[in-house]
Amino acid sequence: MSPRRLLAAFWLCGCSADPAPGDSGPAAGGDGLEGSDGGDGTDGDDPPALQQPILQQPVEAEDLDPAEGVVQVSLVAAPATHRLTDWRTGETIEIAGYAYNGSLPGPTLRARLGDRLVVDFENQLDDATTLHWHGLDVPNAMDGSPMTQAPVGPGERFRYEFTLEQAGTFWYHPHIDTEHQVDLGLYGAIVVEDPADPAVDADLLLVFDDWREVAETDAEPSAVHGAHGEVGLWAVNGQVLPRLVVGGGLRYRLRLLDVSNHGYLNLSLPGARVIGHDQGLDAAPAPADAVVLGPGDRAELELLPAEGLLALMDSPYSLNGGAAQGEAEARLDIEVDVAAPAAAPPAWAFSGASPAPDPGRTDVLYVFQGEAHSDSWAINGEQYPDITVQSLSFNQDAVIEVRNLSATEHPFHLHGLVFELLSLNGVAPAFQERLDTLNIPIYGVARLRVVAHNPGMWMAHCHILPHADGGMMSMLQVTESTR
């Protein structure tokens, strides 16, 4: 390890007392960047509101079981006060909210592909709740949706337990009174590492939430959110426009997650590459420009900094019409501490796979309709829970078509069954895309291939949470018998 590399590793570690721990190799999944307490960088005597905070990583859940192949954690949902200060203006938002284990975002659950995840959950809220594992094809009884589980009442406990069979970036959140509970702070990330992935110097999470939604939730009809001209206040891991200090010549894997109720991001990071989305690595990399993240979406970026200042920029985007006019805003400043030639890209195992051919037939059709003024949203003309359950037989290789006949975009999300994009508005993707959340543009038509490998009752819904709670949810049943 060169001295420069040591220095950068020291910064990454964020632990001011201990020297960097030898050449323990790339710290993918390590404790990287555990924030410097107040997060305000230097001596702590200055008013924090005038100093740009250093990006903190969400806390990591403590693994209570040292056994190989098992990750056992405990999560407690309880009331918590959240505070967000915009250091540029001094504006502070304070919310009497909820949190998992007292932290926001909730603790990151890190595991490896094939691990058994055991979560001992306790509800210390006054409300009933559940845990849902967004993006993971868990057994139906573990899915946390109202159709698959009795709510965990105040003071009650529930053990969630399943094997992690997908690598990538996922998240957990309640699935009862979802709009309200997620908004108040109940969310956290799950990172499932694939041991076959190449090592990086740091594997970092960026969890995006729009804090202005919270204050508005009770006051305004939900449907107007995300409209043109609305000014959001985005936080990254609970900080407004923080600064990430990186080392030139090092390799970074950035995992981005949008947990907001209805906010879209349209991100770009010059020189970086998009290497993954909802379900881990993509089939091929792409430049990191115009990375649209709707509610529930994830993207992974590879960053190989060399010198200078960078910024993760967010261009205007509206669910009422996609990319919009206006100035881009920085969401994260990135400072390269020591200039050095950029590292060579890690040897990601991009599959290069082509999309599956479209068989032409449609097995399940979802028509998304609704109207912002009445705040009334439906799928196939029906509002959850008064819906018709469509079914697939076990292991059926099926096509779902989603048509958006409304004047707003909708991120379509399916539980329990990862899908593959066959085409969007008649155009097949250049490479295979495996997803669990897909934004459907206004009047858009998406055709999705799904293999019904996971029996049970699965929710299919819009992930704009006011739309979902306003009725835009349906159910897809996978029957046990093979056809």
Ligand code: C2O
């Ligand atoms: Cu992220 Cu049905 O959920």
Ligand code: CU
């Ligand atoms: Cu989900």
Ligand code: CU
């Ligand atoms: Cu919607």
